[in-house]
Amino acid sequence: MSDERCLYRYSTVLMGSPILLKLPRHDEALASRVFQLIKRYEDLLTVNRASSQVMDINRAAGRHPVAVSRPVYQLIKCAKAASLAQDSAFNLAIGPLVKLWRIGFQGSRVPSGAEIAARLALTRPQDVALDDAAASVFLTQPGMEIDLGAIAKGYIADRVRDYLRQQGTDEALINLGGNVHTLGRWSVGLKKPFAADDALVGVMAVDGQSVVTSGVYERYFEQDGRRWHHILDPRSGYPLDNALQSVTVISADSLDGDIWTTLLYGLGVEKGCAILRQREDIEAIFVTKNRDVILSSQRRFRFSLLDADYRLTD
Numbered sequence: 001m002s003d004e005r006c007l008y009r010y011s012t013v014l015m016g017s018p019i020l021l022k023l024p025r026h027d028e029a030l031a032s033r034v035f036q037l038i039k040r041y042e043d044l045l046t047v048n049r050a051s052s053q054v055m056d057i058n059r060a061a062g063r064h065p066v067a068v069s070r071p072v073y074q075l076i077k078c079a080k081a082a083s084l085a086q087d088s089a090f091n092l093a094i095g096p097l098v099k100l101w102r103i104g105f106q107g108s109r110v111p112s113g114a115e116i117a118a119r120l121a122l123t124r125p126q127d128v129a130l131d132d133a134a135a136s137v138f139l140t141q142p143g144m145e146i147d148l149g150a151i152a153k154g155y156i157a158d159r160v161r162d163y164l165r166q167q168g169t170d171e172a173l174i175n176l177g178g179n180v181h182t183l184g185r186w187s188v189g190l191k192k193p194f195a196a197d198d199a200l201v202g203v204m205a206v207d208g209q210s211v212v213t214s215g216v217y218e219r220y221f222e223q224d225g226r227r228w229h230h231i232l233d234p235r236s237g238y239p240l241d242n243a244l245q246s247v248t249v250i251s252a253d254s255l256d257g258d259i260w261t262t263l264l265y266g267l268g269v270e271k272g273c274a275i276l277r278q279r280e281d282i283e284a285i286f287v288t289k290n291r292d293v294i295l296s297s298q299r300r301f302r303f304s305l306l307d308a309d310y311r312l313t314d
């Protein structure tokens, strides 16, 4: 493991999140090129600002298709496929519901049942029409909105990994506010849900993998004696409510990690583990509200539990 290495840390804030790059050598110029790369992709994909390619698509909803750059088109195509998978909790067209709840932003509140029903009708992934030849996207219903907030960081983390590799770097860690990607061997901490400090439930040893954690403790608000967090169930329009506190996915690509954290939130521990047993490429760590830590398998990483309040169970 590599904790004793002499490391150089470069940090900034982008996509509303702290960004951290760790390198084994001092290379300020490389760090600044990496941050510029992240910013360029953020500018294409964000829905939290007035202009981006995704915002152009949303503004043309119900009116006309919008041609976008190839990478944005490919990402949307991949997100649509994940949204159409059977029982998928992931939905790229969730935008109208995200905007209604405003979780993590000023003015969040529990909407009425009627408001939710009206918005649900505008979140059908089938209504995202794609044209491969033109690389264009058309939201066929007025009021529809694509939201790539669940996958933008993962997609960008993969682009940073590719860029660093191409620059001849074989040892680096990038943390995009919860999406960790690595080149070489690293130990990555698993955050303790709701802990005020940087307390860890455990730590995992990885080698070149992405580690993505999504948790109900990340962004939420409280109303009517309940906690309402930011991962919505596209079937009900309400935050996903189950036994889970966080899901961590270990995979080669961070985009897969992002999609799978959302899918696994929707599936829960039992169904999720059953599906992951059929897949060599995706592994997960579930943390439940009962403080159980459940590993789907440990082929590509080693997990060590650190916090005695939690227990490893099968």
Ligand code: ADP
Residues within 6 Å of the ligand: 089, 090, 091, 092, 094, 098, 147, 148, 149, 150, 151, 153, 177, 178, 214, 215, 218, 219, 230, 231, 232, 233, 234, 258, 262
């Ligand atoms: P974080 O922002 O903490 O990385 P996630 O990766 O879990 O969190 O993504 C949550 C964001 O994804 C939400 O803020 C919202 O923009 C969007 N989102 C919420 N529910 C869904 C869903 N069911 N499918 C796709 N995107 C979603």
Ligand code: MG
Residues within 6 Å of the ligand: 149, 150, 151, 153, 178, 179, 214, 258
């Ligand atoms: Mg995320």
Ligand code: MG
Residues within 6 Å of the ligand: 150, 151, 214, 257, 258, 259, 261, 262
């Ligand atoms: Mg995610």
